[in-house]
Amino acid sequence: MYQxxxxxxxxxxxxxxxxxxxxxxxxxxxxxxxxSVKHKGHTVQKFYFLGLxxxxxxxxxxxxxxxxxxxxxxxxxxIEVDATAMQFAxxxxxxxxxxxxxxxxxxxxxxxxxxFGIYDDNMQIVAQTQAMPEYTNPVYVTFKxxxxxxxxxLEYCGIAHHVMxxxxxxxx
Ligand code: CUA
Numbered sequence: 001m002y003q004x005x006x007x008x009x010x011x012x013x014x015x016x017x018x019x020x021x022x023x024x025x026x027x028x029x030x031x032x033x034x035x036s037v038k039h040k041g042h043t044v045q046k047f048y049f050l051g052l053x054x055x056x057x058x059x060x061x062x063x064x065x066x067x068x069x070x071x072x073x074x075x076x077x078x079i080e081v082d083a084t085a086m087q088f089a090x091x092x093x094x095x096x097x098x099x100x101x102x103x104x105x106x107x108x109x110x111x112x113x114x115x116f117g118i119y120d121d122n123m124q125i126v127a128q129t130q131a132m133p134e135y136t137n138p139v140y141v142t143f144k145x146x147x148x149x150x151x152x153x154l155e156y157c158g159i160a161h162h163v164m165x166x167x168x169x170x171x172x
Pocket of ligand 1: 085088153161162
């Protein structure tokens with residue numbers, strides 16, 4: 001969707017630029033008074049500029065309608081999960097959930113700064129935040145499909161940073 005919007009926008013811009021070049025090329029052989037040529041050029045510029053604003057305005061409006069991830073928001077019936085990061089593991093107060101169940105992970109750290117990234121089984125990121133000592137950062141997640149999800153650390157936190165992970169199981 002976003003790729004397509006970007007692609008079409010690019011095509012439209014390129015077509016517009018080609019159009020201006022072709023216009024200039026066609027008119028370059030005609031002899032005209034300087035004042036007249038200048039006037040025509042300005043008209044083309046003005047149309048192209050206005051066109052650019054309209055196209056960009058529409059493209060911006062369409063592409064900003066929807067984010068590629070859920071907007072973070074608290075829900076009344078959400079499950080509260082304590083998620084504590086430490087060198088070099090995650091501690092989750094619960095790691096089995098149902099599809100469609102709103103969850104808030106209250107993420108903090110026992111020692112240094114860590115990352116808290118939830119990945120689905122295609123290793124696509126679902127949600128993430130920083131795990132910071134003395135702070136609690138909420139991550140609101142509602143799993144849309146069953147599977148085994150992974151929590152990985154997204155912040156280099158020491159020699160065994162790469163082994164920091166936890167598993168979340170989501171069922172129907
Ligand atoms: Cu914890 Cu990297």
